[in-house]
Amino acid sequence: MIRHVDSDLNSLKDLLLTMGGQVEKSLSRLDDSLADSDMKSLQEVHEFEADINRLHLEVDESCLVLLAKQAPFASDLRLVQSVVKINTDLERMGDLIVNVASSAERYLRFTVRVLPPQWGQMMEEVRWMVSNSLNAFVKLDPALSKQVLKHDDIVDCHNTDLTGVFKERMKSQSIEIDAGVEALAMVKCLERLADHSTNIAEEVIFIVTGDDIRHGRRQSV
Amino acid sequence: MIRHVDSDLNSLKDLLLTMGGQVEKSLSRLDDSLADSDMKSLQEVHEFEADINRLHLEVDESCLVLLAKQAPFASDLRLVQSVVKINTDLERMGDLIVNVASSAERYLRFTVRVLPPQWGQMMEEVRWMVSNSLNAFVKLDPALSKQVLKHDDIVDCHNTDLTGVFKERMKSQSIEIDAGVEALAMVKCLERLADHSTNIAEEVIFIVTGDDIRHGRRQSV
Incomplete structure (x- = not known):
């Protein structure tokens, strides 16, 4: 038997994943544009923002409706609460990607120097x-999820490395100076994108196991 | 008659405000330390982090318990969902304050130059x-809440101004360069603290009126 709550939860997951898909596409466009130093293509990154923002409001509203209609409990309730956070x-990831695009546009106005190879490595990890x-x-x-958490250490190394390169x-x-400041802002945004991915990974662990491992709690679980 | 849900909601609000109080104390300590360029006092800013992180987990857990036990609806439900976001x-505000303290410790190692007066003005607004x-x-x-949203424009001006000063x-x-990079990171964190305050203000409007004004929606409300 299919419960109404299952159908509503699946719709909610689909909506969140549509949003996640837009974030991924936006990041992919950013990556390609920077690999080609293509200013026109960089501007296209901004076009994803409106859709991501619309989905942001829609997901929150769907959570509220689901909570009011279904009063879910146990792992269903954890799923909804985690969706609010994800x-x-x-x-925020959508915003950060746009911020990188904006900084990159300014960077390319200040210097003809291509980004160092470490940038591509960090982007690939992120x-x-x-x-x-x-x-x-x-x-x-x-x-x-635990694999994702481990990769954050690699991103942190790239962050330290690239920050040193630009300084x-x-x-x-x-x-x-103007170009360097923009490059450092770009690196910082990539590092924050990785942090948000770890937040999502931590929420998945919480939904499935009920263990909240944030802030180093129950890391061994 | 006092409803059980009212008592639980009041406890939840109190818990969130305890956390907010710790964030405010941490920011106050940061401000005083920087005004005196006091390295020892700067290190004390880090001491608030553990308490804020503990409360972070506790608030999320309380929201989950309240939703499961009381199945609130209408403005009560909006309040709980908003508390998850706030x-x-x-x-994050606790993290940003610690980040400013860490950058400030490095800044003060690289230069004896005091922060410009615009820093104090921006800090006061934040x-x-x-x-x-x-x-x-x-x-x-x-x-x-609407007053808070208006003040964000003032912080943005200080951000532009101070970024220019350090460049x-x-x-x-x-x-x-090392000192300038740390100073720019400090300014960016202050600007992000203001952004998180606007998020809180937007949630308050949503709790009371049911209007979600984020992303420029229904700004005239």
């Missing part, structure tokens, strides 16, 4: 984390 | 916004 993460945090949510897979370039005056 | 904002977004939540006051100082080599 929704906030995805909306895209993997974003994609697999969403996969973990689709499959409600705590093991994949050195500013010190040696091989790029202008 | 809780995320407050936790403290006003943090404090009054929480007051708006206590009183469930949409008019005060100029780096260009003229009156501070080192």
Whole structure:
């Protein structure tokens, strides 16, 4: 027998995943644009924002309706509460991707220097984390979530590395201060994207197991 | 007659406000430390983090228990869903304050230059916004929330202004690149603190009126 609550929960998950798909597409467009230093394509990244914002409002409203109509409990209730939080993460990820695009537009006005190879490596890791945090949510897979959490350490290393590269370039005056400041903002946004992916992964673990591992609690679970 | 749900909602609000109080204390300690360039006092800012993180988990758990036990509806349900979101904002605000303290510790190692007067002005605005977004939540006051939203424009101006000041100082080599990068990170964190205050203010409007004004929707309300 299919419960009404199952049908509503599946619709809610689908809506959240539509939003996640838009975040992934936006990030993919950003990555391609930066690989080609393509200003026109970079501007297209902004076009995803309106859709992500619309879905942000729609997901929150759907959660409220589901809670009022179905009064879910146990893992169903955890799922809805986690969707409210993942929704906030995805909306912020959409903003961060737009922020990288805006900084990149200014960066490319200040310097002809292409981004260093470490940028591509960091972007690849972040895209993997974003994609697999969403996969973990689709499959409600705590093991994949734990993989996502581990990858955050790799992103943190790239962050430290790239921050050092751009500071050195500013010190040696091989790029202008304005360009360096924009590049550092871009790196910071990528690092934040990875952080939001870890938030999603932590929520998946909570939905499935009921264990809240945030702030280092029950990390061994 | 006092409903059980009222008693539980009041306890939840009190818990969230305890967390808000810790965020305010942490920001006050940061402000005082920076005004005195006091390294020892700066380190004390980190001491609030554990308490804020503990309350973060506790608030989320209380929301889940309240939803399961009481199945609230209408404005009571909106309140609980908004508390889930405000809780995320407050936790992030705690992190941002710690990030400013960490950057400030490095800044003060790189340069003896005091922060420019615009820093104090921006900090004062941000403290006003943090404090009054929480007051708006206590009183469930949409008019005060709208005042908070207006102040965000002032913070954005200070952000642009201060970013320009530190970039100029780096260009003229009156501070080192390392110091300038830390100062810019501090300014960015303050701007993000103001953004989280606007999130709280928007949630208060939603709790009271049911109008979701985020992403420019129904701004005239």
